[in-house]
Amino acid sequence: MAKIVFFIDFDGTVTDKDTCLAMTEVFARGNWQELELKWQKGEISTEECARETFKLFDTSEQELKNFLLENIKIDDHFIDFVEFCRQMGYEIYILSDGYDFNIETIFVKYGISGIPYFANKLVIEGMRFDIECTYSSKTCPQCGTCKADLLEKLKPADAISIYVGDGYSDICAAKKADVIFAKGVLLSHLRQEGTPAIAYSDFSDILKWLKRQ
Numbered sequence: 001m002a003k004i005v006f007f008i009d010f011d012g013t014v015t016d017k018d019t020c021l022a023m024t025e026v027f028a029r030g031n032w033q034e035l036e037l038k039w040q041k042g043e044i045s046t047e048e049c050a051r052e053t054f055k056l057f058d059t060s061e062q063e064l065k066n067f068l069l070e071n072i073k074i075d076d077h078f079i080d081f082v083e084f085c086r087q088m089g090y091e092i093y094i095l096s097d098g099y100d101f102n103i104e105t106i107f108v109k110y111g112i113s114g115i116p117y118f119a120n121k122l123v124i125e126g127m128r129f130d131i132e133c134t135y136s137s138k139t140c141p142q143c144g145t146c147k148a149d150l151l152e153k154l155k156p157a158d159a160i161s162i163y164v165g166d167g168y169s170d171i172c173a174a175k176k177a178d179v180i181f182a183k184g185v186l187l188s189h190l191r192q193e194g195t196p197a198i199a200y201s202d203f204s205d206i207l208k209w210l211k212r213q
Contacts, residue, residue, distance in 0.1 A: 002160050006085065007151050007177065009165035010096035010103055010119070012184065016073045018167070019102040023064060030056040040168060046097050046120070046144035047133050054129040061124045068105045077203035079110065084207055093154055094118070095147040097169035099131075120144040140172075147173035164206065181206055 011018040024032050032053050039049040059067075075081075085092055094117035096103060101122040107113065121132040137146035151173045155161045163170070163177035166184035174180045174190065180197040182190055190197040200206055 003156060003158055004085075004088075004090040005155055005159045005161050006090060006092045007095050007147070007154070007161060007163050007173065008092060009147075009167065009170050010094050010117070011098045012166045013164055014074055014078055014094065015106060016075065018098075019068060019072055019106070020098045022071065023059075023067060023102075024053055026067060027059040027064070028053055028056040029058050032056055042142060045141050046169070047131055047136070047141070050120070050131040050144070054131070057129050058127070060127055064101075064124075065105055068102060069109055072102075072106055074106065074110055075203045077207060079112070081203040081207050082112070082115065084210065088210075091159075092116075093150070095145065095150055095173060096120075097143050097145045097147070097167075118145055118147075118150050143169050143172075145169070148176055151176050164200075181209075 008014060011020055035044070035049050035052050038044045039046065082092065092115050094103065094115055096117060096119035098119055099122035100119045103117050103119055118135050121134055123130040123132055131144060133144035135145040135150060136143070137149050140146065147169060151161060151163070160179065161177040162179045162181065163174040164181045165174055165186050166182065168185055170186045171189055174182065174186060174197070175195060180190065181200045182197040183200055187197060187199055198209065
């Protein structure tokens, strides 16, 4: 069996909704929608969008944590998927243009450990929020976390790379993978371009595919 490495988006892929958007809808006081639209159009970067959006935030670290714990669920089949991959010796990396705080909070909630992840750092000082883009690209500033760069660095030369995602920040990285599972914006974009991708609804679809190989 070929060596397989999974590169998986977090927000809206592992989780049932985008945690960044969900917390913004609840805690931002002002016209954050305009900033979000500019980001979607590529007019501002993730870092610029986040920094301006955080100026509208009115919450604390504990309030945010409680919100995530109470309102964010993961894909019903994600844990089964992880267990199968571990049995088969497949590697899994989470690549996120969201926040480390959100990933850590949700993973602890569901008892998930041992999965390496790469994300933007959420900096919280009292009621002040900020972003640090540890994994940004030196040549393309659009995303806070350059998933394409990370995929190229992390993929072993002898492995089949599989990308799983749903959003704008997945587009560049997905195209560098050998196999793509896509839904949402990512699937629409790839289909418009004619890039082959497997449509999926949840991780049970990916599990079924793996078991057929």
